[in-house]
Amino acid sequence: MQPNSMHCLVVDDEPRLRRVLVRLLEGEGFTCREAGSGTEAIAMLEQQSAPLVISDLRMPQMDGATLLREIVSRWPDTAVIMVTAVAEVESAVACLQLGALDYVAKPFHLDEVRARVMQALDKRRLILENRMYHQELEQRVQEQARRIEELSLERLQALVHALEEKDPYLRGHSVRVANYAFRVGRELGLEPGVLDMISLGAELHDLGKIGVSEAVLHKPGKLSEAEYRHIMDHPVIGARILGPLMRDAPAALAIVRSHHERLDGKGFPDGLKGDEIPLEVRVVTVADSFDAMTSLRPYRPALAFETAAQELLDGKGVQFERAVVEAFLRAFPNGASLPMASPELRPLHLPTPGAAVRRA
Numbered sequence: 234m235q236p237n238s239m240h241c242l243v244v245d246d247e248p249r250l251r252r253v254l255v256r257l258l259e260g261e262g263f264t265c266r267e268a269g270s271g272t273e274a275i276a277m278l279e280q281q282s283a284p285l286v287i288s289d290l291r292m293p294q295m296d297g298a299t300l301l302r303e304i305v306s307r308w309p310d311t312a313v314i315m316v317t318a319v320a321e322v323e324s325a326v327a328c329l330q331l332g333a334l335d336y337v338a339k340p341f342h343l344d345e346v347r348a349r350v351m352q353a354l355d356k357r358r359l360i361l362e363n364r365m366y367h368q369e370l371e372q373r374v375q376e377q378a379r380r381i382e383e384l385s386l387e388r389l390q391a392l393v394h395a396l397e398e399k400d401p402y403l404r405g406h407s408v409r410v411a412n413y414a415f416r417v418g419r420e421l422g423l424e425p426g427v428l429d430m431i432s433l434g435a436e437l438h439d440l441g442k443i444g445v446s447e448a449v450l451h452k453p454g455k456l457s458e459a460e461y462r463h464i465m466d467h468p469v470i471g472a473r474i475l476g477p478l479m480r481d482a483p484a485a486l487a488i489v490r491s492h493h494e495r496l497d498g499k500g501f502p503d504g505l506k507g508d509e510i511p512l513e514v515r516v517v518t519v520a521d522s523f524d525a526m527t528s529l530r531p532y533r534p535a536l537a538f539e540t541a542a543q544e545l546l547d548g549k550g551v552q553f554e555r556a557v558v559e560a561f562l563r564a565f566p567n568g569a570s571l572p573m574a575s576p577e578l579r580p581l582h583l584p585t586p587g588a589a590v591r592r593a
């Protein structure tokens with residue numbers, strides 16, 4: 234139960250002084266609870282917190298300063314006023330440094346206590362309002378940043394589709410790869426957060442081709458060594474473009490950078506080997522290679538399903554992850570089981586911050 238703001242816990246080992254304070258506060262409309270020691274006060278706060286605690290400094294068992302420390306760390310929203318003897322000004326100041334909002338010295342004047350209580354509650358209210366304001370502000374800033382990232386990614390997604398649209402050899406490639414990879418990831422039993430990463434990374438994986446010369450990209454004949462290296466810059470270019478936008482999606486970014494890595498370490502751009510290549514990437518690599526093989530290329534016709542499936546099997550453990558190839562062929566056992574170009578693709582969306590990303 235949330236205590237109302239006119240609730241106070243009065244802590245003093247002297248019942249007479251406690252009663253004086255309680256009477257005063259009740260006269261001001263407070264409801265009060267009483268504790269005869271610091272230990273008792275903690276037990277009562279554990280049952281129900283209080284917006285205001287007035288506590289004596291000198292008490293047996295647990296003194297007021299220890300109680301204050303405990304309250305500040307466990308109930309930081311509670312305003313604490315310490316009651317001290319006149320001779321204890323130094324201790325009272327120490328209490329203010331520990332987090333008490335104020336103190337009153339004994340013997341106290343009731344009007345003074347009343348004024349200090351009201352002042353302490355006002356201070357507490359301002360602190361809480363200020364904190365809430367900052368929390369709301371922070372939340373709004375985060376929402377805005379997220380929206381900007383989403384909008385930017387949606388634009389990049391549109392850009393990928395536009396790039397593919399004007400290239401008859403690439404048309405629909407990213408959507409098909411995302412569909413294959415998503416289905417394979419599901420077949421492997423990956424969690425929804427990981428599947429989101431796979432979909433996002435797969436759809437944007439070839440964005441870096443924006444930086445590759447069209448003449449080289451569409452060259453019908455054999456590529457020279459330099460031309461091949463130029464094309465193979467696209468994962469790095471893509472990762473460079475997307476890096477600032479995908480801080481919350483490192484696994485998807487890894488797909489963009491590493492989708493041409495090979496299990497045997499002979500891939501691009503970093504020569505990663507085996508488990509150094511994240512599982513999400515290994516999933517997309519198989520999907521990407523399959524789609525590349527079954528699509529028309531300037532230098533060869535599209536391969537039949539059976540030929541491409543055999544290529545995947547031949548590459549098991551060398552170029553491709555065994556389990557991924559097997560999952561692919563379970564998900565797509567024959568040509569008739571392949572999805573159409575686009576209907577299955579889920580909408581592009583960012584994963585939730587902190588979503589678990591499994592790395593095998």
Ligand SMILES: [Fe+2]
Binds near residue numbers: 438439467492493
């Ligand atoms: Fe690629």
